[in-house]
Amino acid sequence: MPHSSSSRLRELSRRDYLRRRIKKKAREIVSQELGQRLPELVNELIDSAAEIHKNEDGYRIPVSYDAVGAVDQARRFACASQRDGDHHRDQDGRTEYELWERNQISRATTFGAEDTTLFIPIKAKGEIHETRAEPMLSKLRKDRRALPIYRYREEFLRAVADYQVLVIVGETGCGKTSQIPQFLYKAGYTNHGKKIGCTQPRRVAAMSVATRVSNEMGVKLGNEVGYSIRFEERCSEKTLIKYMTDGILLKEFLRSPNLSDYSVIMLDEAHERTVSTDILLGLLKDITRFRSDLKLIVSSATLDAKRFSEFFDLAPVFTIPGRPYPIEVHYLQAPVPDYVDAAIVTILAVHVKEALPGDILVFLTGQEEIEAVSDLLRHRTRNLGTKISEMIICPVYANLPTELQTLIFQPTPHGARKVVLATNIAETSLTVEGITYVVDSGFAKIKSYSPRLGMESLVISSISRASADQRAGRSGRTGPGKCFRLYTRHSYDHNMEANTLPEIQRTNLANVVLTLKSLGINDLVNFDFMDAPPAEALLRALEQIYALNALDNHGNLTKMGQRMSEFPLDPMLSKMIVASEKYKCSEEIITIVSMMSLGNAVFYQPKDRKIHADNARRSFYAGDVGDHIALMNVYNAWKESNFSAAWCYENYVQLRSMRRARQIRDQLEVIMQRVEIEKTSNPNDHDAIKKAIVSGFFQNSAKLLKSGLYQTAKNSQTVFLHPSSGFAQKTAPTWVVYHELVLTTKEYMRGITKVRPEWLHEIAPHYFRSQ
Template sequence: MQSHLNVDQLVMARDRHRLNRLRKDKKTETAEIEKFFEKSNHKVKQRLARLPKIKLNQDLPVTQYADRLIEAIHQHQVIIVAGETGSGKTTQLPQIAMLAGRGLTGMIGHTQPRRLAARSVSQRIAEEVGEKLGESIGFKVRFNEQGSQDSIVRLMTDGILLAELTNDRFLSKYDTIIIDEAHERSLNIDFIMGYLKQLLPKRPDLKVIVTSATLDVNRFSQYFNDAPIFEVEGRSFPVEVRYRPISELSIVGSDDDEFDDFEENLPRAVVQAVEECFADAEGKGHPEHADILIFASTEQEIRELQETLQKYGPRHTEVLPLYARLALAEQQKIFNPGGKGRRIIIATNVAETALTVPNIRYVIDSGFARISRYNYRSRVQRLPIEAISQAAANQRKGRCGRIAAGVCIRLYSEEDFMSRPEFTEPEIKRTNLASVILQMQSLGLGSLEDFDFIEPPDFRLVNDGRKLLIELGALNDRKNELTKVGQMMARMPIDPRLARMIIGGAHFGVLKEALIIVSALAIQDPRERPADKQMQADQKHALFKEADSDFLFYLKLWNTLQTSPDTQSENKRRQFARQHFLSWLRLREWKQTHQQL
C-alpha cells in the first residue's frame, strides 16, 4: 500500500501562511517570493524522494482502519485513536501518516513517555520499512540520537519535545505530532497537549494524532473541540484471570505495615506462580511456548526475583530483566528472542503499555508500581510503591493473549482489585510544579492558573511551586516575571533547586564541584545494596565517605573514577563498579548528565 502523492497538489498551509506575510510586506520583491516558493517546493520534492516504501502490517487491527484514518488526517487537525494493547497503534500510525502525505513539509514527531520505548519503537518501524535506523526513521532521547533533520519520522521522549520549545516556539520542524500513550497523563503529556491546543490555530498546517490505550478518550476529544475518535479493537485472545493473593488484606502501598510481609513472601509466591504457568503450558501441550512476563515494582525487586528464579525456578529457562535504564544490548535480547528456550521477563511498569514484549503467554502481576508523590507541606518528592489502578492492572493483563489464549495470575485478591481506583491519578495532581511554572514563564505562556490544562492542578501545588521559585530567586514576587537567575535556570534540563545550586556554585567559585554533585543528585543513586550483601556493600561504599558531608561522597567517588588506574578502560570501570556495589549504568548516566550541564 503506497500513497500516490503529487507535490503540486500538497496543501502546504504553513508555507502559504509565510508567503502571505511576505506579500503583505511591501518591501518584499516578487522575485524573492518566487524564490522562497521554489526553495520550499524543492525541499518537499527531496523529502518525497526519501519517503520509504510503506507496506502496512495487515495482521494488526489498526491497519483495517488505514483508509478512514488517512481521510480523517486530511479533514481534521486533531484525531484521537483509542485502541487496546496490541492493536498496532504505535508502529503503524507513523506509516499511515506518511501515506496521508505527512512528513513532507516537516518531520512526523512521535512522542513516547520513556526512552526505552522511543528507541525500540524506532528500531521496529525502521525494520518494517526495510531501512537502517537513522535514515527515514530516527530517534532522539537524552544523551542519544540517531537520524537528522532530513528524517521523515522522529521518535522521541515527550521531554525532548518540550525542550525543543525553548528554541522553536512554533515547532516549525514538524508537520505532524503523534502523542502516544496519552492515557499515562504524565506532566509532560498534559503540558504538551495544552501547548498544542494554543498552537494549532497559529499553525493550520500542523496535524496532531493523540493515542490512548484506555477507555478514557472522550475527555481528550472534548478537550480538542470534539476531535473525531477512532476506536480500534486489540488483536487479543481470551485471558483467564487467576487470583493467588499473597495477603488477604488490601495493601495500599509501601507505607502500610503489611507491605513488608508482602515483600518478604513475594519471591516464594512468584516461584509458585511460574511453576503453575509452566504446568499449565505442559497440560495444554505447548511447553516450549510458555514465555512469562512478571511485573515488579523496582529495579532492586527485579534483581532479587531474577536471582530467586535462577536458583529455585524451572531449569532450562532464561530469566531476563526489563527496565527503563537497561543497556541497549540487553534490550535487544528481549525484543529479538533467539532460540527455542522458554523465557521469563521481569519488568517494571515500562512494559505495561509503552512496550510490547513478544511471545508472552502468561503474566504474573504483583499489583504494585513506583508512583511519584509530592508533599507540598514538607516539600519532598517521594517515590513510594503503591497499588496500581484497575486500568493499569487490565493493561498488564492485556500483555498476554496476543498470540494465543493467555493466563494472568494476580498476586492479590479480587476484592482488592475491585477496591482500587479506576484510573491512575494524573501526574499534574501529585507532583512539584515549580519546573512547569519556570518553563511557562520562560516561554511567555502566562500564569499556570490561566493555562488550559486537560485537568487543572491543585491550587495548593501551584502556590507551593511559585513560592519555591520566589525563594530560589527565579521569580520576581511583585511582577511575577523571571529574574536573570530564573532565565538561566530555565535553560537547564534539571529540577529548579538543582539548577539554583549550579548558579550558586559559580557565584562562590566552586562551579566544578557543584556540577559533579548536582549531576549525581539529578540521577538515581548509583549505590547498590543487594539484600543478601548489604554489609559488604556498606563496607565498599565507606571507602568514599567523608565525615563532614554526604555530598563529598560524590566528589571522592568522581575523582576516583577519573584518576584511578583501575578505571581507565570501559571494562575496568565495569569491573570497578561491580566490585564496589555501584550501578555501571547509573555511573555512565552521571557522566553524561555532567557533560550536558
C-alpha cells in the same frame, strides 16, 4: 632448586590448572544448558581433559623471545611467527591469518552476492530493494500487515485529512505507535521539509520504537527516522519522523512557540498523563486554534477517550478494534492475604501445567519483592531436578546493571521457560519476545508529593483498571496469551479506579512553573489544564522558585530564571550550575549534577559480595566528604582510568550509568556555553563546591538535635539520614543540606552534604531569619 626442576614444576602446575579450568567450564555449560549441543560439547571438553592428562608434554610455557643475557633475533621472529599461526598452514602454504584476511576481503568484494544477509541495500528515498536475502525485512513486512491498524490505513488517512484533531483508541499492540507515523510519511505530510513528531512518556520507549520504525523503513537510525530524549539525540537535518519524550517537545516550545517545523504532532500513550503530557495538552490545544495546518493526534490505549475528545472541543474518536492475538483473563475466586506468595504459586502452576514454549511476565512492586520471589522460586524448584523443565529467572528493575537487564531479551533455550520479574516499567516501555503468560499482582509503587512538607513518598498502592488492561496486553503481543490476575473480578470492577491519578496532581510543580513562566504564561491559575493541580502545590512551587531568585516581586522571570530554564533539570540543580560561576567551580558542579541525575543507579551491590561492594563504595568517602562530593570522586576516578569498564566492575559501579553521566555532562557543557557560564575548575576547594550546592539547596537544610535526629530548618520536621548516605557510618554532622526527602519506612534525607550554618545566612539571607 635447579633450573630444570623449577621448569618441570611450572609445567605440571600449568597442566593441572588447565585440567581444572576445563572441568569448571564444563560445569558452567551444564548449568546453563546450551541447547541440543550440550552433551556433545561436554564430551568434547572431557575428552580434551583426558587427552591432556595422557600427554606427557601437556601445556607448554611459550618460549621467550630472547636468550638469557642476549638478544636472539632469529628466535624472536620464530616465536612471533609461531603466534601468528605460521606453524598451521594449509596445502597451499597459507597461514591462518592469511586465510582469515583473504576471507574478509572476499566477503567485502562480493557484498550483495553470497553475504547479503548482513546488509540491506537502500534506495535514495529510504525505500527498500526487493532482494532474495532479506529474511528480516520480509518478517517485518509480514508482522506489519498482521497488525490490526494496517487494515484501517485508508480510513485513518481520510480522518486525518478531514479533521485537525483526532483521538485514537486502540488495544495495546495494535500498531499505533510504529505504523501511524509511517502512514503519514507515505501520505506526504513530510513534504516541504515538515516533520512528524511522536511523543512518548518514557525515553526507553522513544529509543526502541524509533529503532523499530527505522528497520521497517529500511533507513539508518538518525536519518529519516530519529529520536531525541533528555541528554541524547539521534537526529539530523534529514530527520522527518522524530520520536521524543514529551519533555523534549516541551523544550522545543521555547525555541519555536508555534512549532513551525512540524506538520503533525502525535501524543502517544496520552493516558499515562505525565506532567509534561498534561502541559502539552494545554499548549497544543491553544496552537491548533490559530495553526490550521497543524494536525494533532492524541493516542490512548484505554477507554478514556471521551475526556480527551471533550477537552479538544469534541474532537472525533477513531477506534481501532481488535488486538493482534486473543487473551484469556483469569481472576482469583477469593482475595489472598499475601500476593507475593500467590504470585509464586501461580508461576509454578503455570510452569508445570502450561505447555512450552511460552514465557511468563510477572508484575511486582520493587526490587525487594523481585529479589524475594527470585530466591523463593529457586528454593522451591531446587529439589525437583528433571521432574520439571528448566526455569530461567530474569529480574528487571531500575537499579539492575544493564548486562543483567538485557538477559530478558535473549532467546529462551529449547525446553526451558523464562520468568521475567518486572516492575511497572514493563507495562508500556518494554516488549519482551515470547511472553505468553502474565501474572499481575495488582499493585505498584506510586510516587506522590506533599507540598506542605516538601516530601515525596513512594507507597505501594492498588493499580487502576487502565494499568491492569495494559499489563494484560503484554501477553498478546506475539501470540495468544493468558493473564492471571491475583485479585477478584469484584475488586477489578468496584475497588480499582478507572485511571491512575494524573502525575501533575501528585508531584512537585517547581519545574512546571518555571517552564510555563519561560513560555510567557504568567496566569498559571487559569491555564487550561485537563486536570488542574492543587492550588497549594502551585503556591509552594512559586515560593520555591521565588526563593531561588528566578522570579521578581511581580512574578516575572528574572535573568537568573531565564538562564535556569535553559537547563532540563530541577530548578535547584539549575541554580547550582548558575551559582557555580561565582565560586569558580563550574566543572565540578556539572559533574555532581550529572551524577545526581542518575538517581540511585550509580552503585551495584551483589548479594554474594555485599562486603566487597560496601568497602569499594566507602573508599570514595575518604575524609569528611558528603554524598555530593563522593559522587564527584567516583566520576573523576573513572575519568582517570580512561573511562575504563574494568574499573567499574572492580569498584561495583554501573558502567551504563557512568556512560550516561558522561553524556549528560557533555550536554550540560553545551548548555553552559549557550547561557554564557564560564568553565572554571577548583577541585581542591571543597568549601567553594559546597557553597555552590547550598546556593541551590538552601531550602533543604536540617540541623542535628540532641536526640540524634535531624530537624528541617524551615518546617521543623523530624527527618533521618538515609542508610545509603556516607554519613550513616560516620559521626553525624551538625548542619546538612539534602537533595530530597523521601518517605519509605521513615522520612529520609537522601543526598547529604555537611555545611556551616553561616553559609546559609550568607547565601540566602532573604530566606533565613537571623537567629
